[in-house]
Amino acid sequence: MINVEKFIRPETIGAAVSLLKAPDCIVLAGGTGVTLSRDPNVRTVIDLSDLQELKSIDITDERIRLGAMVTMTQLRRASGLPAALVTAARAIGSTPLRNVITVGGELARGVYWNDLPVALLAMDAVVEIASEAGVEKLPIAAFLAEHPKKTLAGGKLITAVEIERRFTHVGYLKFARTEVDYAICNLACGLRVEDGVIREARVAVGAIVPLARRIPEAEQSLVGTAPGEEAFVRAAKALVEAIEPRPDFRVSREYQRQLMESLTRRVLEAASQSEQ
């Protein structure tokens, strides 16, 4: 933010969206990524901190709605959220960082180490996006199909994330060198188990790939099977075969493969033992 001339705090989402049309604008949420930007073209900062409607968490038996300006600390402290979501929020950075990092920022930043998108992928979250054209709801897998910068180009603002509570079991695991380090690999799963059979499965991975994504090969290997060691080992193998890990100076390729396999089994075991 080396050439910033204007700092604006819109009071409505409509005002924020119409300001975003200008090509020299940047949205400011928690600021942990934005403040590192050295883009000389950015002249105007649109600070979302006065938009109270983006700061609430609404929980019912059927669904959860998280405003884009909800912080990781809010997620940690809220009661009634899936444990996997709370675990992912707690895995992020340190307490001072969690106090400011937001749901919208986690989705829009698009760096390999983002923890929250992995958990949201495993719960089939839907991203709500406002623009001058209106409000659209995009399944998170579609939102992340390209880099979020591309998906949000043209003055789009994330306003919320919605999660339908369809999965009976969800889990999240992060593996890093220390508690405050970026993930080497993170994994999440969502299972809908009925009559002892997995009817629907989501398996998502982050950090070991450039951008968090679902692994359909692992998901398909789980559907129609009984939750248990045999199915989980098969899913782990399918996941490892489907992924080409990105180079990581901290670990070898062989280590990455072993890690993915063991984390997949562990996250599926942990999820299957926890009821939503």
Ligand SMILES: Cc1cc2nc3c(=O)[nH]c(=O)nc-3n(C[C@H](O)[C@H](O)[C@H](O)COP(=O)(O)OP(=O)(O)OC[C@H]3O[C@@H](n4cnc5c(N)ncnc54)[C@H](O)[C@@H]3O)c2cc1C
């Ligand atoms: C030392 C350090 C360690 C960290 N460790 C981790 C970690 O372990 N795990 C992890 O997941 N994250 C971690 N982070 C945070 C991560 O790197 C991002 O900076 C963070 O996710 C961005 O969230 P924010 O709310 O601060 O967004 P900002 O920095 O305010 O914004 C980030 C980007 O998103 C855009 N944006 C923000 N909100 C919206 C919105 N509602 N609509 C459209 N665009 C929007 C901004 O314009 C900007 O491009 C760490 C950060 C630091 C500084």
